[in-house]
Amino acid sequence: MYSKEFVTNVYRTLLTIRVFETECIKLYRQGFIRGYFHPYLGEEAIAVGVCAALTDKDYITSTHRGHGHCIANGANLDKMIAELLGKKDGYCKGLGGSMHIADTTKGNLGANGIVGAGIPIGVGAALATKIRKDDAVTVTFSSDGAANNGVFSEALNLAAAWDLPFILVLENNQYAVSTPIKESTREVELVKRGESLGVKSFRIDGNNVFEVYETTKEAIRICKEEKGPVLIEAVTFRHGGHHVNDPGLYLQKEELDYYMSKDPVEFARKYLIDDLGLNESEVEEIDSIVNKQIEDSIEFAKENGEMSSKEFLKFIENY
Amino acid sequence: MKELMYREALNHALLEEMRSDDTVFIMGEGIAERGGSFKVTVDLLKEFGSQRVIDTPISEASFTGAGVGAAIAGMKPVVEILFSDFTMLIMDQLVNQAAKFNFMTGGAGKVPMVLRTQGGVGNGLAAQHSQSLEAIFYHIPGLKLVMPSTPKDAKGLLKAAIRDDNPVIFLEHKLLYMNKGLVPDGDYIIELGKADVKKEGSDVTIIAWSNMLIRSLAAAEKLEEQGISVEVVDPRTLVPLDKETILESVRKTEHVVIVQEAIRRGGIGSDIASIIQEEAFDYLNAPIKIVAGLNTPVPFNLNLEKIVVPQEEDIISAVQNLVGVYQE
Numbered sequence: 030m031y032s033k034e035f036v037t038n039v040y041r042t043l044l045t046i047r048v049f050e051t052e053c054i055k056l057y058r059q060g061f062i063r064g065y066f067h068p069y070l071g072e073e074a075i076a077v078g079v080c081a082a083l084t085d086k087d088y089i090t091s092t093h094r095g096h097g098h099c100i101a102n103g104a105n106l107d108k109m110i111a112e113l114l115g116k117k118d119g120y121c122k123g124l125g126g127s128m129h130i131a132d133t134t135k136g137n138l139g140a141n142g143i144v145g146a147g148i149p150i151g152v153g154a155a156l157a158t159k160i161r162k163d164d165a166v167t168v169t170f171s172s173d174g175a176a177n178n179g180v181f182s183e184a185l186n187l188a189a190a191w192d193l194p195f196i197l198v199l200e201n202n203q204y205a206v207s208t209p210i211k212e213s214t215r216e217v218e219l220v221k222r223g224e225s226l227g228v229k230s231f232r233i234d235g236n237n238v239f240e241v242y243e244t245t246k247e248a249i250r251i252c253k254e255e256k257g258p259v260l261i262e263a264v265t266f267r268h269g270g271h272h273v274n275d276p277g278l279y280l281q282k283e284e285l286d287y288y289m290s291k292d293p294v295e296f297a298r299k300y301l302i303d304d305l306g307l308n309e310s311e312v313e314e315i316d317s318i319v320n321k322q323i324e325d326s327i328e329f330a331k332e333n334g335e336m337s338s339k340e341f342l343k344f345i346e347n348y
Numbered sequence: 349m350k351e352l353m354y355r356e357a358l359n360h361a362l363l364e365e366m367r368s369d370d371t372v373f374i375m376g377e378g379i380a381e382r383g384g385s386f387k388v389t390v391d392l393l394k395e396f397g398s399q400r401v402i403d404t405p406i407s408e409a410s411f412t413g414a415g416v417g418a419a420i421a422g423m424k425p426v427v428e429i430l431f432s433d434f435t436m437l438i439m440d441q442l443v444n445q446a447a448k449f450n451f452m453t454g455g456a457g458k459v460p461m462v463l464r465t466q467g468g469v470g471n472g473l474a475a476q477h478s479q480s481l482e483a484i485f486y487h488i489p490g491l492k493l494v495m496p497s498t499p500k501d502a503k504g505l506l507k508a509a510i511r512d513d514n515p516v517i518f519l520e521h522k523l524l525y526m527n528k529g530l531v532p533d534g535d536y537i538i539e540l541g542k543a544d545v546k547k548e549g550s551d552v553t554i555i556a557w558s559n560m561l562i563r564s565l566a567a568a569e570k571l572e573e574q575g576i577s578v579e580v581v582d583p584r585t586l587v588p589l590d591k592e593t594i595l596e597s598v599r600k601t602e603h604v605v606i607v608q609e610a611i612r613r614g615g616i617g618s619d620i621a622s623i624i625q626e627e628a629f630d631y632l633n634a635p636i637k638i639v640a641g642l643n644t645p646v647p648f649n650l651n652l653e654k655i656v657v658p659q660e661e662d663i664i665s666a667v668q669n670l671v672g673v674y675q676e
Contacts, residue, residue, distance in 0.1 A: 088421060122454030129452035138420050139457065143444050149410040150445065153417020153425075160373060160399050160423065167421075180440075183410035190405060344455065347588070348489040 031239065033305050037315065039077055039238055040297040044319045046073045046097045047294050049106065052323050053096075053113055057273050061331070062113050064126050069097035071236075071268035074293035075200050076101035078241025079168055079261075082249060086165040088136045088154040090147035093128045094200075095140030098170050102137050104130070106326040116333035123336055124344075144205075145178030147171060148197065152184045155195035155257070166194040166252045168245075174205030176219050182226075188258040189228050195258035196248045197223070200235060203264070206271045207279045223260030235263030236291040349532055355525040357499035358388045358464075361506035362426065364535060366396055369424060372510055375402035375411055376428025376464075385430055386466065386525045412438040412463065416446045416515075419461040424510055431477050432467035432519060446515040447490030462509045466520040468559055468609055469657050473522075475645035478653075480558075480610035485517045486586055486619070492516040492540055493587040497561035499529040501584055504538030512540060521559040541588035545597065549579035552603035552667055555594060555620060557583050560607045560658060567663035576671055586616055594620065595628050602633040605666050609657050612640035639666045 031039075050068045057066050069076065072094070080101035083089070091098040099109060104120070112119025112130055120130045131139030138154055141147045151169030158165040175181055176199060188195040199219050203210050210217050223230030229251055233240050241263055248259035266288035270277030301307045336344075352360070366372045373396075374389060380403040383390030393401040404411040408429060415427040429435050435442065442463070449457045469478040485493050492514055496502040502520070509516040546561060547568055556564040561582045568578035581597050583589055598604055604624060606617040621636040642656045 090417070120454070121452055121456070124454050125452040131449075131453045131457055133420060133453070133457050138417065139449065139453065141445075143440055146413065146440055146445055149413020149441060150417035150420065152410065153414035153419070154421040155417075156414050157418040157421040157423045160418075161371075167417075180410050180413060183405075183407035184413065187405060187407055187410050187414060191402075345451075345489075348451070 030304070033307070036297065036301055036305055039081060040301055041315055041319060042077045042101055043073045043238065043294045043297050044316065045106075045322070046076065046100050048319055048323045049096060049100060049109075052327060053110065054273055056113070056327065063115070065093070066127050066273045067094040067271065068269060068273060069094050071288060071292070072200055072202060072265045073097055074238035074296070075198065075235045075241055075263045075265060076170070078238040079198055079245045081242050082245035083166070083168065085136065086163060088138055088151070088158070088165065088167040090138045090151040090154070090167070090169045091140040092147060092170055092172060093140060093142055093144065095128070095130060095170070099130050099132070099137060099140070102132070103135055104132055104137065106322060107329040110326045110330040111333045114330045114333070115335065116330055117336045118333045145171065145175035145180050148175065149180050149184040149187070151197070152188045152193060152195055155188060155193040156191065159191070159193055164253070166196055166249050166257070168196045168198055170198050170200060172199060172205075173201040173203060173210050173219060176222060177205070177213055182222070185223065185228060185258065185260065186226050189226050192256040193258055194252035196245065196252065197258060197260045199260065199262045201262050201264045202267045204267065204271070204280070207275070218262070220260065220262040228258055228260050230260040230262065232262045232264065235265030236288065236293045236296065238293055238297055349530040351528050352499050352531045353525065354499045354502050354527045354529070355386055355388050357503035357531050358506055358520070359390060359392070360531075361503045361510070362389065362392060363395070365507055365510045366392065366400065371422065372424045372426065373400040373402065374426040374428065375404050375415065377404055377406060377430050379403060379428055384428065386522065388464070388525070389428070408434050408437040409441055413441040413445065415461045415463070416441050416449070416459055419459045420449060420457055424460050426462045426464060426510060429463060429465040432465045432481050433476050433479050435465055435481065442491070442515070443488050447488050450514065451490055458513045459515045460513050462506070462516045462518050464518045464520065466522050468521040468523060469646050469653055470523040472648055472650060472653065474648040478646035480608070480641065482519055482586060483610055483615050485519070486616050490515065491587065492585065493519065494540060494585045495519045495558040496584060497524065497558055497582055499527065500531045501538060501544070503531055504536050505540065505584060508537040508540050511537065516540070519558070523559050524562070527562070538584070540585045541590055542585070543581055543583045543590035543593035545579060545593065546582045547578065547580040549577040549601065551577040551601055552605060552671055553579045553581060553597040553601045554605045554607060554663070554667070555581045555583065556607040557586065558609065560609050563658065563660055564607050564663055567660045567667070570664055571667055576667060578667065589620070591623060591627070595624065598624055598628045599631045602631050603670050604632070604636045605639060605663070605670060606636065607639045607658055607663055608641070610641055611643045612638060613643050615640055634670050637666050637670050639663055
């Protein structure tokens with residue numbers, strides 16, 4: 030049984046990601062956001078469960094589908110939405126966009142437009158903490174798609190050879206863009222790849238935020254009391270296509286229905302009501318706080334200015 | 349001043365920077381106990397231990413990426429890639445990650461990493477161990493590119509590279525490691541982006557770097573005996589490029605020969621020539637001559653290896669022809 034405070038925080042963060050993505054997709058449709066936008070809808074429990082177990086000293090690296098990781102890691106929503114709109118007070122001053130949001134002051138070493146590339150970067154952050162003897166772990170969020178990239182095996186092996194405090198979280202949403210996992214690899218249980226490298230590995234329900242949280246806590250314990258790295262394969266499913274302009278028609282209906290029935294936001298909401306005895310209106314109060322917050326951040330982002338070409342030319346003068 | 353080999357000068361730079369800054373650490377293949385294939389990292393393991401002098405598996409993309417990650421997380425890694433040819437394995441981490449992180453984060457993130465590697469022909473190592481690939485790095489915004497030719501420059505530039513906040517490609521040459529030269533005692537740095545006039549002259553300017561600088565100096569000496577006064581300019585860092593020192597020399601001699609070991613096509617020499625013609629066209633008394641490697645992979649056979657990269661005679665005859673054109 031988790032405390033009311035803990036679950037309320039978890040629910041609020043899950044819902045923040047849900048509303049953030051939903052509202053930003055609307056902004057995309059309205060032409061306020063351009064470029065690529067890879068929604069995290071349906072996978073929220075992984076970012077939230079993992080980050081709930083982390084402290085300020087820990088590092089994360091994220092992916093192209095990274096908004097959820099940023100939010101769960103405590104990112105400022107004004108700066109996030111401003112970045113999606115290409116504005117000057119965005120996390121990257123409008124130079125990065127959706128796939129490059131980072132906040133090194135909070136240990137978020139960045140989303141990444143290259144699938145798999147965050148794995149060696151995360152290994153490097155873990156190496157830094159080991160050299161400095163920091164009491165910290167590094168979590169790299171990655172995916173089933175990235176598992177077929179060369180640096181997955183190389184970097185996880187490196188982390189194992191060097192006993193690094195590194196946790197590789199594979200968000201196995203079972204599709205790499207449109208290709209189902211069974212077409213891209215013979216052994217679909219990616220957990221076995223970790224085991225084959227001598228890495229303690231777990232395969233869990235990625236839609237159950239508590240299971241993700243408990244597994245991450247155990248992974249941190251292993252990194253600190255035994256030796257890392259640890260691999261967590263969190264099985265989940267996207268609620269839609271690869272990005273906002275992909276209708277995801279290849280997603281199998283029965284699979285989608287199944288995962289919709291295990292929606293992570295609904296799961297936490299139900300827990301608050303059924304297990305912790307909150308009433309509907311108490312939960313709705315959280316909902317309205319979250320909605321208002323996103324609304325305000327959208328307002329901020331819309332009104333925020335842009336970097337001028339003069340400022341840009343100054344910025345790049347040493348390139 | 350003390351006479352040191354190029355590789356010893358590099359070793360001293362690493363030693364001093366590691367002593368003065370705990371965040372500096374080095375990693376690469378066989379660099380710890382073995383001291384590196386070119387003996388640049390000898391004895392560092394003894395002083396700094398295996399936490400800061402790290403042997404890596406043969407996983408170039410990933411240990412370079414680990415360098416990038418460690419740099420973002422506050423360390424100053426010096427990553428060694430045994431042959432510049434192997435940097436082709438690390439291009440994502442270098443080009444898409446290290447070079448762009450500062451930019452993509454709007455200036456908030458930094459990647460203070462040095463990537464040491466070595467290139468060039470020598471010792472019959474054939475097509476996959478002899479390339480001069482500097483133009484590839486030169487082309488990527490966000491990377492600095494250093495190519496020292498002397499022990500003194502090697503030490504001062506490596507120390508500056510380690511202290512720099514940006515990713516720096518530090519490209520050594522396999523034929524330079526045993527070269528000796530006078531090196532100032534103790535701590536000094538050579539600022540990145542400052543060319544050095546290695547020899548003063550008045551008739552023609554040779555612009556060359558790395559091993560071609562050494563070869564150009566030898567050629568210049570013979571040309572002096574023939575009454576041609578040659579100025580030899582060593583850019584030392586190609587990014588940033590010290591245009592002013594180059595243009596000043598061009599304005600003085602009015603004749604330019606650019607010597608590069610890399611193949612001619614798409615080379616740095618061509619870019620420097622384009623800068624000169626754009627900014628000092630009125631001073632030129634003859635077309636700019638580029639002496640460069642042939643557009644070919646490097647052959648194994650020694651005689652053939654010699655014809656694919658500029659030799660001393662090639663530089664001498666290029667200068668003679670250029671000045672001759674002028675005299676006629």
